[in-house]
Amino acid sequence: MKKILLLLLATLFLSSPSYAYNYNEPHSEVLQSQLETARSKTLHVVGVTETRFEGTTLTFGSGALLDGGYILTNEHVIAGSDSIVVDTFDKQKFDAELIASDHTKDLALLKINTDTKGFVLADESLLYAGMPIMSIGNPHGLAMWSYSEGTLLNPIQRCKWDTGESYNLMGDNQVLSGNSGGPLLNNKGELIGIVRGAAFDRSFSITLKDIKEFMTKSLP
Structure with a gap:
């Protein structure tokens, strides 16, 4: 029992983050x-879903801006949303178009109208x-x-x-x-x-x- 306890303590110690x-x-x-x-290339992503009985439901996440106005985010952030809105660090707001999504990879590609470099x-x-x-x-x-x-x-x-x-x-x-x-x-x-x-x-x-x-x- 003593050996098992020592092993467990050692495992916990070694698994703690050393550099965080x-x-x-x-x-x-x-x-x-x-x-x-x-920060200027990182976005706040909001998925908006409208339902008859529950009203408006929002899901929140983040996104990474690429060149051409394309945005990478997680599929689970926007899955099932009726519309998607993104906010920038300097408080600009855009309606985003869903271009593609992959449930298995948990990736979604959005697009907004901006010429900001990503x-x-x-x-x-x-x-x-x-x-x-x-x-x-x-x-x-x-x-x-x-x-x-x-x-x-x-x-x-x-x-x-x-x-x-x-x-x-x-x-x-x-x-x-x-x-x-x-x-x-x-x-x-x-x-x-x-x-x-x-x-x-x-x-x-x-x-x-x-x-x-x-x-x-x-x-x-």
Whole structure:
């Protein structure tokens, strides 16, 4: 029994995040220097559903702006919505068009009318365990958006979701409900993933491989 208890304590100690920082508290000067630009490309995504008996229902999440007015977010953020509205960090509001969605990958592609430059996709071959990462989003409608930084623990973590099994990026940066669909970035401010969820002090994000496959199928 004593040996089992020691093993359990050791497991808990080793599984605790070693590099995670306090939520919304920048620590790295390199990542902090990317924050202002990254916020301008991060969106608050609202799915609006109108029902006869329940009235208006809203679902909230985040999104990552790409060039051409395209936006990546999670499918579960906008699933079943009658309309979609996105807000920018500088308080602009847009009606968004749903271009495509993939339930299994949990990705959705939206489009708005803007010429703002979006995130650049990183080179996935350069991802490695131990690299610094940050995520941005708008959980709970925070006025200053949210910011979280940490370390990429595994670029190909095997995960089981209710939509099936997939490989995701696993990090120790903190994400909250409402961060779903937001960007995961490297220290150059390049997009390396789309935040999907969190569990046990770990964040899980959709990989560039899945993003590129989805974009290839979704765009003409």
